[in-house]
Amino acid sequence: MKTIETGFDLNLLRVLVALGGSRSVTRAADALDMSQSGFSTALARLRQQFGDALFVRTPLGMEPTPRARRMIQTAQQVLDQVQDGILEQPVFDPATARTEFRLAMADVAEIVFMPRLLRHLEQHAPQVRVSCGPMPPDALPAAMESGAVDLALGYFPDLGAQAFFQQRLYTHTYACMMRRGHPLAGKRLTEAAYAAAGHAVVSSPARSNLLFEQFLQRRGIERRIVLSTPHHVSLPAIVEETDLLATIPLATGARFARLGTVELMPLPFKPPSFLVQQHWHRLYHHDPRSLWLRGCIAALFNDATDEWVGIEAELYGREMRRRRA
Structure with missing residues (x-):
């Protein structure tokens, strides 16, 4: 793998591109919010680094030498790639996204989650696909780390390691x-x-x-x-x-x-309760695609939208609901 010479200041690429575009030290310095003397010092460093005048003063302005013209084109490509690939904040547009969300859940969870989630996706992310299914507990962590699974939905007490985040949706019985x-x-x-x-x-x-x-x-x-x-x-x-x-x-x-x-x-005893949560790997904690999906899940499934509260109260009385809260 090639490496950049440690003595080269990548900020000088901006000086090269700015002067190549404006042909004026004054205008180039203003564009980079630099003083004219500071810009001239940077230009001098470039000339010394490459042993080439790079720019020559002419009646039409600061004209680039043949080597400078080649450098300007490459420098602009490098800066564009840095801006787009590193500095630009990634975004996820659900209205136009063509992606597949991969969810790990038991069939019992599919019955609860999928109808409401799919209705939401039909309205807000019409080109998105969803795949879901159960996965052995010992295989799930590696699948989530690799990105083969985006979210695990339901009751997954084994996903409590530091590598995972979880968000409580509601408590169930x-x-x-x-x-x-x-x-x-x-x-x-x-x-x-x-x-x-x-x-x-x-x-x-x-x-x-x-x-x-x-x-x-x-x-x-x-x-x-x-x-x-x-x-x-x-x-x-x-x-x-x-x-x-x-x-x-x-x-x-x-x-x-x-x-x-x-x-x-109702069962003839107070049954246990369990947390229904969504789980994700910390590698994708700030990923816009994951953030959007998690936001949808949290908005669709929570204590306020728990449609089974009334049924539970009818079966076991409100005392159990208070005990679990």
Whole structure:
């Protein structure tokens, strides 16, 4: 790799370009906000550095020598590249951007985040694409560092290292889903009945699932698991046709309940809560593209826009909401 001679002052390129454009020491000095004597000293340094007069006084002004003409062209290119590639503040224009935002989230989070986010992007970033999906916890940090993943959305307690930033969006919890007309529907669900019933559980990379499993272990509750599946999206069809119960994040359950074939019941205990956050690598903390996306997420998903507050209060009472706040 070639290096610039350490004795050369790159500021002298500005002197060269200014005089080449104006052909006048006075006007060139004014353009650079320099005194005329200071400019003349800088010009003298250039001449000494290259052993060439560089500029010669003529009736038409300070005329560049052949070497100076070649230098001026190159110097202007260098200054333009420095301005555009280093000094110019990068910007992200969502209205014209053609990019793909890559999001790491479980399918349970997609159900909550994607409809509202895509509606927003349709209006404000119509040419942007989105890809999302789950990723093993051990692979996620490297993917975010490399830029293969822009944001991780949901519950990711493993991303607490100094290499990552996180922003809380809201706090969430769980509910029990069963079919309409289930033998337990309309009754107070007890821990014994909950444990004895058949359950459909999701085994996926979602860390919120592990959080709930650990909670049950601490309470000594052992469910009768009939089905284990890696997908949340199949649960409504399964629960609708069986007497199985499914314990899932409240927001996802609320979405499923809107279909009209399943309903939500409070769990027979105060369920754990977890933080729903957005995570990003510190390498992209000041990146305009990342900043814009994070701003959208924060504006769309927060305590003020938490549409599940009322459902949680109906299931567990407002006391639990106050306890978590």
